[in-house]
Amino acid sequence: MPAQTVSEIGQMGLDKHWSGDLQGQSAVEMLTFMTPVEGSAVYVAIEVVQATLSGRQGGFAFFHAGVSESGGQSLTYRVVPDSGSGELAGLSGELTLEIVDRVHHYTLEYTLAEA
Structure with missing residues (x-):
């Protein structure tokens, strides 16, 4: 099998509304990186968020890592440690994703330092 080339790495920017x-x-x-094998791919991402969570305003970052292999998928979607700012300083947690009819539904399990 021929070696993969850098040209097969994809890059994209997205804006989200929460x-x-x-x-x-x-x-x-x-x-992103797509292999020649159908159903096998990987992605990594950094997401910078400015938001209100439980009535507290601030910012933080998520780290994503997703792998598809032989039809199975795994996803890591975590708050970057010590990335919280403003009233979200000290935020930690992990996001889970459920896709229903092509619509993404997220659940954030988190802890937040006492105000």
Whole structure:
């Protein structure tokens, strides 16, 4: 099998709008790599969020890592340690994703330092 080349690395930027308990905006920078094998790929991303969470305003970052292999998928989607600012300083947590009819639904399990 021929070696993979750098040209097969994809890059994209996304803007997101959050609603629900987490309300605000975020910007995502993502790198992707698709293998020649259908169903096998990987992505990594950093997402910077400015939002209100549980009535507290501030910012933080998420780290994403997703892997698809032989039809199975795994996803890591965590708050970057010590990235919280403003009233979100000390935030830690992990996000889970459920896709229903192509719509992404997120659940954020988090802890936040006492105010």
